[in-house]
Amino acid sequence: MTLALYVPRASVVHRLPAGVKLLGLAVLAVVLFVLPTLPAVGAALLATVAVGLGVARLPVAVLARQARAVVWWLLALLVVHALTTDLLTGAHVALRLLTLVLAAAVVTATTRVSAMVAVVERVCAPLRLVGVRPQRVGLVITLALRFIPVLVERADRIRAAQAARGGSPRGIRALRTTVAPLLVQVLQMAHDVSEALDARGADDVPPARRRRTPTPEVP
Secondary structure, three states: OOOOOOOOOOHHHHHHHHHHHHHHHHHHHHHHHOOOOOHHHHHHHHHHHHHHHOOOOOOOOHHHHHHHHHHHHHHHHHHHHHHHOOOOHHHHHHHHHHHHHHHHHHHHHHHHHHHHHHHHHHHHHHHHHHOHHHHHHHHHHHHHHHHHHHHHHHHHHHHHHHHHHOOOOHHHHHHHHHHHHHHHHHHHHHHHHHHHHOOOOOOOOOOOOOOOOOOOOOO
């Protein structure tokens, strides 16, 4: 099982530059907050699904997995707003979050990670003036995108191992029995990755360029 990373297709959305798609995602997020009405959010959600399934020709399972990944958060938002404000506000917030999640899934499923990282590095290039290295920012994003499906796969393995041993807890107990071993594996992976990066000199500061001093002319 993997989350919505690149899915090769010959579609118009796939051929769009990564910068255009990331900009479109940012514009969509702004529009969803500027137009705080339920019909506008519903139309944005339908448009996102139509672009993902109809234009980009992505499998239904790609978007369905993304929706399942946040379903408990959406239900929690509904419950909190039902208790504090009203159910209509909760539905608005939940639909807005679902729209952004599915739109991000469409972008990641139609854009290679290397193309997205290249855009981020170009955007962060002016930060060199304050000591930020754009390549390091790109490396962080690459690792984050790479480890999302790895963590999901590890969680599935833990649940499968527990089921094979005759234990299939549900509810809060199932979450607790999965999170503890998953956290141990995440810390171990983080340690291994940090050692590998240190061995390859990822934390080394590039030497500053020396200015060439003009040689004095001999009379």
